Amino acid sequence: MSEFLLAPSILAADLARLGQEVDAVLEAGADIIHFDVMDNHYVPNLTFGPIICQALRNYGVKAPIDVHLMVEPVDSLIESFAQAGATMISFHPEACKHVDRSVQLIIDSGCKPGLVLNPATPLNHLDHIMHKLHHILLMSVNPGFGGQQFIPQSLDKLRQIKQLIMHSGHNIRLEIDGGVKVDNIRSIAEAGADMFVAGSAIFNQSDYQQVIQQMRQQLALADANFC
Numbered sequence: 001m002s003e004f005l006l007a008p009s010i011l012a013a014d015l016a017r018l019g020q021e022v023d024a025v026l027e028a029g030a031d032i033i034h035f036d037v038m039d040n041h042y043v044p045n046l047t048f049g050p051i052i053c054q055a056l057r058n059y060g061v062k063a064p065i066d067v068h069l070m071v072e073p074v075d076s077l078i079e080s081f082a083q084a085g086a087t088m089i090s091f092h093p094e095a096c097k098h099v100d101r102s103v104q105l106i107i108d109s110g111c112k113p114g115l116v117l118n119p120a121t122p123l124n125h126l127d128h129i130m131h132k133l134h135h136i137l138l139m140s141v142n143p144g145f146g147g148q149q150f151i152p153q154s155l156d157k158l159r160q161i162k163q164l165i166m167h168s169g170h171n172i173r174l175e176i177d178g179g180v181k182v183d184n185i186r187s188i189a190e191a192g193a194d195m196f197v198a199g200s201a202i203f204n205q206s207d208y209q210q211v212i213q214q215m216r217q218q219l220a221l222a223d224a225n226f227c
């Protein structure tokens with residue numbers, strides 16, 4: 001059983017106080033900072049680019065930064081995010097002409113590559129590329145906005161991806177993103193996820209430590225179920 005990792009999405013943070021918000025969730029027990037890059041082209045929203053990632057590193061953030069590119073095209077941003085301090089970089093196959101090339105660019109830049117599947121993206125996008133992936137990110141909402149409802153069919157899709165990972169024999173993280181809350185994180189973990197992005201569920205609370213502890217308690221119950 002792999003360790004469960006919690007990755008607050010800064011999309012839901014108070015961006016006027018981003019450095020302090022990131023410090024606060026890390027002090028509250030988060031493992032990773034999830035960094036949503038939206039371009040008003042691949043998705044109908046616009047967020048932040050490499051200079052904000054660099055600003056977090058300059059501010060002193062040492063935790064891994066998990067960059068989720070919701071952009072089209074993909075390749076031109078990979079090196080800039082690597083230079084800006086990204087640890088992981090993931091992208092959507094629909095936004096990219098040559099998936100293997102983009103994955104290889106991420107590896108060559110020194111970052112850990114991930115492929116993102118939308119709720120309706122077929123699993124065959126994973127064929128012939130899993131051996132190169134560090135993580136697979138399943139979107140449990142349609143990408144572009146925080147604060148949406150978890151799509152329940154994502155649980156079945158998670159189980160299917162988990163099977164593919166196990167059959168592949170590779171050590172690939174399975175990340176889930178969208179609508180993750182205290183009251184569903186246990187069933188999401190039991191379906192196979194081991195990395196959990198949560199935006200509004202964390203940043204909309206006044207006590208980050210309390211909500212992260214509650215998520216960890218739910219994850220411990222899921223873990224006990226595996227044993």
Ligand SMILES: O=C(CO)[C@@H](O)[C@H](O)COP(=O)(O)O
Nearest residue numbers: 143144145146147179199200
């Ligand atoms: O990538 C996205 C949305 O496109 C996510 O990372 C959201 O930011 C998650 O937000 P919540 O659903 O947890 O509020």
